[in-house]
Each structure stands twice: as structure tokens, then as C-alpha cells.
Amino acid sequence: xxxxxxxxxxxxxxxxxxxxxxxxxxxxxxxxxxxxxxxxxxxxxxxxxxxxxxxxxxxxxxxxxxxxxxxxxxxxxxxxxxxxxxxxxxxxxxxxxxxxxxxxxxxxxxxxxxxxxxxxxxxxxxxxxxxxxxxxxxxxxxxxxxxxxxxxxxxxxxxxxxxxxxxxxxxxx
Amino acid sequence: xxxxxxxxxxxxxxxxxxxxxxxxxxxxxxxxxxxxxxxxxxxxxxxxxxxxxxxxxxxxxxxxxxxxxxxxxxxxxxxxxxxxxxxxxxxxxxxxxxxxxxxxxxxxxxxxxxxxxxxxxxxxxxxxxxxxxxxxxxxxxxxxxxxxxxxxxxxxxxxxx
Numbered sequence: 001x002x003x004x005x006x007x008x009x010x011x012x013x014x015x016x017x018x019x020x021x022x023x024x025x026x027x028x029x030x031x032x033x034x035x036x037x038x039x040x041x042x043x044x045x046x047x048x049x050x051x052x053x054x055x056x057x058x059x060x061x062x063x064x065x066x067x068x069x070x071x072x073x074x075x076x077x078x079x080x081x082x083x084x085x086x087x088x089x090x091x092x093x094x095x096x097x098x099x100x101x102x103x104x105x106x107x108x109x110x111x112x113x114x115x116x117x118x119x120x121x122x123x124x125x126x127x128x129x130x131x132x133x134x135x136x137x138x139x140x141x142x143x144x145x146x147x148x149x150x151x152x153x154x155x156x157x158x159x160x161x162x163x164x165x166x167x168x169x170x171x172x173x
Numbered sequence: 174x175x176x177x178x179x180x181x182x183x184x185x186x187x188x189x190x191x192x193x194x195x196x197x198x199x200x201x202x203x204x205x206x207x208x209x210x211x212x213x214x215x216x217x218x219x220x221x222x223x224x225x226x227x228x229x230x231x232x233x234x235x236x237x238x239x240x241x242x243x244x245x246x247x248x249x250x251x252x253x254x255x256x257x258x259x260x261x262x263x264x265x266x267x268x269x270x271x272x273x274x275x276x277x278x279x280x281x282x283x284x285x286x287x288x289x290x291x292x293x294x295x296x297x298x299x300x301x302x303x304x305x306x307x308x309x310x311x312x313x314x315x316x317x318x319x320x321x322x323x324x325x326x327x328x329x330x331x332x333x334x
Binding site for chain 2: 023
């Protein structure tokens with residue numbers, strides 16, 4: 001992430017804020033409501049975001065990528081799948097960090113099933129992020145989405161593995 | 174402060190203290206990384222908060238529920254899912270946006286579809302994924318993820334509404 005990219009982000013935010021202020025001048029009544037809502041969400045974010053980022057930072061330094069790859073290894077069956085899902089939920093970085101790890105795992109002989117489950121869990125379940133989901137979408141929504149995601153990610157790993165094996169057999173035969 | 178905010182802050186504080194006792198250097202690195210993430214995420218967070226305020230404040234009441242409400246049907250869910258697949262937005266920022274739309278009358282199905290495709294399907298990261306994991310695995314994973322996201326969304330809509 002380069003410095004100029006970050007500066008561009010802040011400039012874009014300033015432009016956004018400018019537009020917001022302009023709209024508020026044009027529509028004062030709605031503007032007041034919009035400002036109120038923005039302030040409420042701002043307070044919510046200030047209360048939760050720094051703590052979430054600190055948690056992610058701590059996970060990052062205490063659980064190295066190597067350790068994740070080492071633990072995942074080539075375990076099979078339910079244990080292997082469970083471990084793949086669990087390791088995927090550890091907040092150790094964005095998705096593109098997980099691609100080289102997945103590649104390493106495949107080279108080490110891990111099953112496609114587990115690697116796909118690992119990648120998908122990495123993409124959509126992050127433990128500290130789930131707390132943000134809990135805050136803004138409520139316990140029912142968060143728990144149900146989490147449960148369904150775990151089930152379907154496991155099914156997905158299995159079906160993608162079957163599809164890849166089928167394609168390979170067809171090419172060989 | 175909400176119960177969740179208390180829980181998150183308590184958890185972060187506890188882990189921070191534990192980490193400080195074990196290794197000061199590593200804890201410092203973790204805090205630096207957190208600071209960097211804050212600087213990097215800051216603009217996105219600010220823009221989404223302004224967007225929430227703007228959508229809820231300036232748009233006439235009922236707009237959100239008319240476009241992606243329960244009356245929108247499968248078509249609107251599909252559009253929202255595609256939007257989530259193409260967009261690149263950190264999940265941390267997407268949750269408040271999703272929550273505000275839900276409160277404004279968007280359907281559970283549409284919101285679940287948006288969050289799930291946003292996180293699971295990565296059109297922006299697809300080139301990297303292809304380069305590292307190969308075309309076959311990358312396309313299969315993203316394609317199946319999209320379908321799975323829709324199934325999850327439809328199930329959630331059924332169960333929660």
C-alpha cells in the first residue's frame with residue numbers, strides 16, 4: 001500500500017464530505033437528519049473499530065502464516081476440514097495474502113477440499129469482524145449467516161474437489 | 174456504550190495486556206500494524222458513514238425498501254449480489270452499511286446476498302487468484318461461491334422474515 005494511494009483515499013473522503021455539506025445547504029431539513037445519522041454511526045464506529053484493529057494486529061504478530069500452513073498440512077476427514085475452517089477464520093490478513101498460502105498448501109499435498117474451505121473461510125469469516133457484524137446486524141443475523149456459511153463452505157470444498165478430479169479424469173481418459 | 178462495544182473493547186484490552194506480559198516488542202508491532210490499518214481504512218470508513226447518513230437522510234423515506242425491499246423479488250437480490258461480487262469493500266465497513274439498509278427496509282435476503290458475495294467472490298482479486306492458483310480453481314471457487322452466496326441469502330430470508 002503506497003503513500004500516494006492513501007492520500008488519494010483521504011482526498012476522496014474530503015470530496016465526499018464537501019458534497020455532503022453542499023447537499024445540506026440545499027436541503028437543510030434533510031441535511032440535519034443526515035448529519036444526525038452520520039454522527040450516530042460515527043460514534044458507533046469510534047467505539048468499536050480501534051479495538052477490532054488492535055485484535056487483528058495482535059493475531060497478526062502472534063500467529064504467523066508459517067504456523068497456519070504447518071498446522072493445516074495434509075490432515076484429512078472431518079478433522080482436516082474443521083482445522084481448515086478454523087485456520088481460515090484467524091484474522092491474519094486480506095484475501096490476497098491467503099492465495100500464496102493456499103498454493104503452498106496444495107504443493108505440500110493438502111487436499112483441494114481443505115484448501116478451498118480454508119480460502120473461503122478466510123474470505124468471509126474473520127473472528128474480530130464478526131463482532132462488528134454482531135454490532136450492526138444483530139445476533140440472529142450474524143449467527144445464522146455464520147452457521148450457514150460454515151456448512152456451505154464445507155460442501156463447496158467437497159464439490160469443487162469432485163469437479164476438479166472429474167475434469168482431470170476426463171482429460172486422462 | 175453498547176454491549177457489543179464493551180465486549181470488543183474488553184477482549185482487545187485483555188489480549189493486549191496478556192501480549193504485553195509475554196513480549197513487549199511484538200505487542201508494539203501489533204499496535205503499529207493496527208495504527209497502519211486505521212490510516213488505510215480511515216477514508217473508506219468515513220465515506221461509508223457519510224453514505225449511510227446521505228442515503229438515510231436525503232433520499233425520501235421508503236426508497237431503500239422500494240428498491241431492495243422484500244417486494245423486489247429475486248431480480249433485485251441478484252443485482253445486489255452482482256454488485257457485491259464486483260465491488261471491493263472491506264467487510265468491516267460493509268457491516269454498518271448493510272445494517273443501515275436493513276433498518277431502512279431492505280430485505281434480509283438482499284443484505285445477506287450483498288455481504289456474502291462481497292466477501293466470498295472477488296472480481297478485483299480474481300487476476301491474482303488465477304495467477305497463483307490457476308484458472309480452473311479460481312473460476313470454480315468464485316463461480317460456486319456466487320451460487321452458494323445466493324443460496325445462503327435465500328435461506329436466511331426464509332428463516333429470518
